[in-house]
Amino acid sequence: QQPVQSPQAVILREGEDAVINCSSSKALYSVHWYRQKHGEAPVFLMILLKGGEQKGHDKISASFNEKKQQSSLYLTASQLSYSGTYFCGTELSMDTGRRALTFGSGTRLQVQP
Amino acid sequence: DARVTQTPRHKVTEMGQEVTMRCQPILGHNTVFWYRQTMMQGLELLAYFRNRAPLDDSGMPKDRFSAEMPDATLATLKIQPSEPRDSAVYFCASGLGIWGYTFGSGTRLTVV
Numbered sequence: 001q002q003p004v005q006s007p008q009a010v011i012l013r014e015g016e017d018a019v020i021n022c023s024s025s026k027a028l029y030s031v032h033w034y035r036q037k038h039g040e041a042p043v044f045l046m047i048l049l050k051g052g053e054q055k056g057h058d059k060i061s062a063s064f065n066e067k068k069q070q071s072s073l074y075l076t077a078s079q080l081s082y083s084g085t086y087f088c089g090t091e092l093s094m095d096t097g098r099r100a101l102t103f104g105s106g107t108r109l110q111v112q113p
Numbered sequence: 114d115a116r117v118t119q120t121p122r123h124k125v126t127e128m129g130q131e132v133t134m135r136c137q138p139i140l141g142h143n144t145v146f147w148y149r150q151t152m153m154q155g156l157e158l159l160a161y162f163r164n165r166a167p168l169d170d171s172g173m174p175k176d177r178f179s180a181e182m183p184d185a186t187l188a189t190l191k192i193q194p195s196e197p198r199d200s201a202v203y204f205c206a207s208g209l210g211i212w213g214y215t216f217g218s219g220t221r222l223t224v225v
Contacts, residue, residue: 044213101158101214
């Protein structure tokens with residue numbers, strides 16, 4: 001079951017903030033966030049586990065609302081290096097022992113000077 | 114830094130030919146995924162293994178694709194026969210689950 005991401009694309013100026021959302025229609029065990037720059041492989045940013053939590057990584061943080069099966073990625077004071085496509089990946093609670101990681105369609109983020 | 118190694122990096126082949134892509138996961142990682150990425154379909158899950166056992170290959174066209182993990186240091190993805198619609202970047206990723214996954218650099222496949 002593929003998660004749904006929004007928005008599809010965001011254009012920011014340096015220093016501005018952005019929020020990327022990820023939602024699922026099924027109960028989630030975990031949410032992963034990855035960033036992919038053009039022509040490169042996706043790079044792991046962070047994982048949020050069932051139980052609801054918030055994590056931070058420099059000026060990039062994320063939350064996981066277990067009741068709503070939603071996660072949000074927050075980018076604050078954006079830098080040029082934040083440009084890329086952000087993917088959320090989800091593992092379903094029902095998939096005990098299997099935990100296939102499926103990805104949303106991605107959010108293209110462009111930070112301009 | 115430990116890396117997931119994929120070979121070849123690029124492959125151009127004629128329709129109908131067999132294609133084999135290889136992946137060397139990071140030592141100690143027990144989970145290996147194969148994904149296909151296209152502009153239209155995003156990152157599609159093709160198959161995955163845990164402790165070398167196949168757990169899910171429902172995303173693969175069974176008549177032409179096969180995935181195996183003959184030992185802990187090698188995962189393979191084969192396409193036979195290849196078709197132009199198989200043109201994409203194929204990624205392998207490995208990890209331990211709760212620590213996230215590391216992607217290889219990918220194999221860019223072009224079928225003409």
